[in-house]
Amino acid sequence: MKRLLSKLTFWKVVAGLVLISGACSAAVRYLGGLGAATNLTDEFPWGLWIGFDVLCGVGLAAGGFTLAGIVYIFNVKRFEPIIRPTILTAFLGYLLVILALMFDLGRPLQIWHAIIMWNPRSVMFEVAWCVMLYTTVLALEFSPVVMEKLKMTRTMKVIKKITIPLIIAGVLLSTLHQSSLGSLYLIIPEKLYGLWYSPYLPVFFFVSAISVGCAMVIFESLLSSHAFNRGLELDLLSEIGKVAVVGLAVYLTMKVVDLADRHALSLLWLPRMETYLYWLEMVVGVIAPLLLLSRRRVRESRNGLFLSAVMVIVGFVLNRMNVSITGLEAWAGASYFPSWMEISVTVSIVAAGFVLFAYGAKYLPLFKQHPKTVSIAPSEAEWLQDLKTVSQPS
């Protein structure tokens, strides 16, 4: 007993409590239906589980395709040391999104219907296929780590051979998936408030996913270097910060041009709740981190990088919540705030992500540096050239 107690740390207790409350909420949801566990109504059919778990979950997994593209497609091998934890984060992210869907769907056991009952005119159909295919691709991308642990050298060789097609498929599927989550809202032009509704929603969702993907790589590398006492790739993370700057700048420019195009700039000064939330999202998540990260001193300091990454992530989450919840309330004539059970399920899913990542870090060769990959050391000039190619928006 004493030995067991000594193993309990503060965070383990917190995680345990969170998961227990989540399990209670899950029981209520499955025994009593969605109405028993959630504050969802006919006027407000999508809540926290879609707005946060799905929209943010997928977005926060964007580090996977961003970094995979940089390392394998643009051949910037310097980033290889952080590719494994990033792919794991993305893979866990997608698994948890599917788990969240099992809570949110009214008939979760029929989720497979999307495989055989097609409606190619539906954005949700595209979303369903992207989730299925990209989760598979991520599993394959991550499989060499497990195979290395299990010493399955021959199977590993097969996977290594198809690495490039796999990565290309992953980048394409992510592009489609990130943007399609924005496309979901194209069909409600009157319902979604004018500051957020735009025919370019899919493009906004995609571009913001790239900057938040970079922010997630920074956030999670700094956290895990602290938690697992491993060496820090601060120089690499500063470079990722540069990519984020480009992403944020492109995003900001597009947002302003779009508002001007739609003659919606005046909405920025209307004294309404939506206005304040919009400014909060843009200042915290885009403008401030853009200014911070464009400064070399901030980019090269551990705290500066961490703070900027957190701001980008918080701003991203605010944006997705605004599009999926607060931006709809006025038109729907309904207000929504999640029940404690919805919140506890969501927090549990996040906690499960942390726990699974910790186990992955403990038992799998996540942080090992491949000696082979460091043999090519491009000079600084070439390296900068590479980065320029990477940063150019396509």
Added chain:
Amino acid sequence: MIKSKAMLIDLTLCVGCNACQEACKTANGLAEGEEKRLSATAYTALEEHDGVYVRRMCQHCVEPTCVSVCPVGAFVKTEEGPVLYDEEKCIGCRYCMQACPFQVPRYEWRSTFPRVRKCVFCDSRITQGLQPACAEACPAGATKFGDRDDLIQEALDRMKADPGKYVSRIYGRHEVGGTSILYITSVPFEQLGFKADLQTTALPDLTWNALSKIPGVVSVGGVLLYGIWWITNRRAEVQRYEQELKEGNRSPDQGAIS
């Protein structure tokens, strides 16, 4: 070619007797009892706004949003006009509820195997040549069933016959590309809880604009990514070759790199 059916609801004639809801509940086997709002057990309901009774129900759009958004094709629009839902296919994503411009679909929130519920335009009755139960039950003639084109003409005739009585707008004629349920009234629609600012083109076009770009994104994107990889990879190979030459591990006559 079957003519698309419709209903004309003249709000100036409605007396609020609720016979339509009663008949609807009987015809569709829904739980009895008067309800003032649409629900999983009320496919139609009379909402009172400023002394005017507004009968709400599924609008049976000409190009329905629900049909287009459902990922598993659980909604269909039949030739006669009804928009029907197949609970066997439904996975419960509720995109239909989120996307419906009229906020019509209702959900069985308390069920562990919930269904989306909404008016079915008495599909089985109208394929037999009967009227929908609500239209048949209306004692005031406020709901009239017929061919859509004829009913639009009739609405225009009623407006012409009594100038100044009606607001000069047939709600449902153009909204989101047209609906099978048409309303006329003497009180402006926005005062009666109608979404009066809906666009006149069908909503599914908005998402199709994005979806139709997928093949392009995949093919151009795939070729582009492969091309970039090919260039960067070749650059790395050449670099490695030159490095080996410099270190003297390989002589030039060993041939080009593979």
